[in-house]
Every structure is written in structure tokens, then in C-alpha cells.
Amino acid sequence: MILLTNMMSLLVTDIRTSIITLTIGYIVYKLAKFYYLRSKLPPGPHPVPLMGNLLLFKSKDHWDVVFRQLAKKYGPVFTFWFGTTPQLIITDTEMAREAFRKNDMAGRPESYFGAILSNEKYKDVAFTDYGHTWEALRRVSHSALQYVLN
Known part of the structure; x- marks a missing residue:
């Protein structure tokens, strides 16, 4: 026993x-x-496991201000982590135009944070997957960029 x-x-x-x-x-x-x-990947702020860089939005500044500060620190192209998913952020208009011309950059992965930031009813060019909707939104945003820059 x-x-x-x-x-x-x-x-x-x-x-x-x-x-x-x-x-x-x-x-x-x-x-x-x-x-x-x-x-x-390109440089960017160090992410926290499971949360990514979402703690940077804890400040009272608008998200645009946060991204501008990161662009000053890391350059016009940097990596931002939404949870465990890396996202490349392009802050230079010429680089963004170049990227939008290529079909390689057209697709967008499905993500939880993309669904939160981009309402299903009001899709935007940043989180919409490549297709007819994306092409129409790209044309509108491209013409808006031309209007702003001219």
C-alpha cells in the first residue's frame, strides 16, 4: 500500500x-x-503584452496628437500595436499616396479594434478591406488630400 x-x-x-x-x-x-x-517591423513604441500600445491613448490628448508625437519620435512610418496586432502607421502624405497606389497595401485584416474604430455603418478608408467600397473611399480621400494640399 x-x-x-x-x-x-x-x-x-x-x-x-x-x-x-x-x-x-x-x-x-x-x-x-x-x-x-x-x-x-519599422520602429515604434514598445508594446505591453496583450494590450499593445493602447495605454498611449490614456492621456487627454486626441489620438491625432498622440500619433503626431510618435511620428516626431519614430519617423513618418512606425509600428503601432492594437492589442497583439501590429499596424503600420504612415504619417507622411507623399508616402501615403505611394502606398495607396499599390494593391499590396490595399487589404486590411479583420480586427476587433478596427471594428471599434470604424463603425460598420460608416466605414472609412483606413479599416475597409480592398474592394469597391475601398476604391470609392480612396478616391474621395485622395481628392480631399489634393484639395487640402493645394
Whole structure:
């Protein structure tokens, strides 16, 4: 009976150790994958795990002011993390025009924060996926940019 009890306690300890080891291994894998991805993207503010850079919006400044400050610090193209999703922010109008001319930059991934920032009823060019709606919105925003710059 004592032998059976000792074997059970050893088995439970081994299972606990295995679960802890697998959990730590998974966390290390996710962190390594995150930092590898971050090293391949343009510079930007350091994100907090799971929240990204959303704490930057905690200030009373408008989000446009926050992005302008980040553009001064990191340049006209920088990476901003909405949760765990990296987004490239382009703040230079000439670079934005160049990017909108290419179909590679036309698609937008579905995201929770994109749905919050862009109401389904009132889609905008920043979060709409490539298609007829996006093309129409791009034409309108391009003509608005031309009007503002001229």
C-alpha cells in the first residue's frame, strides 16, 4: 500500500512538473515569436503584452496628437500595436499616396479594434478591406488630400 501511495504522489508530481514546464515553454515560444516579428517591423513604441500600445491613448490628448508625437519620435512610418496586432502607421502624405497606389497595401485584416474604430455603418478608408467600397473611399480621400494640399 505504501508503495502504491509513493507511486501516486510521484506521478502527480511528474504531471504537475510537466504542466508547468509546458506552460513556461509556451510562454517563451510566444515571446520569442513576438520579438522576432517586432524586429522585422519599422520602429515604434514598445508594446505591453496583450494590450499593445493602447495605454498611449490614456492621456487627454486626441489620438491625432498622440500619433503626431510618435511620428516626431519614430519617423513618418512606425509600428503601432492594437492589442497583439501590429499596424503600420504612415504619417507622411507623399508616402501615403505611394502606398495607396499599390494593391499590396490595399487589404486590411479583420480586427476587433478596427471594428471599434470604424463603425460598420460608416466605414472609412483606413479599416475597409480592398474592394469597391475601398476604391470609392480612396478616391474621395485622395481628392480631399489634393484639395487640402493645394
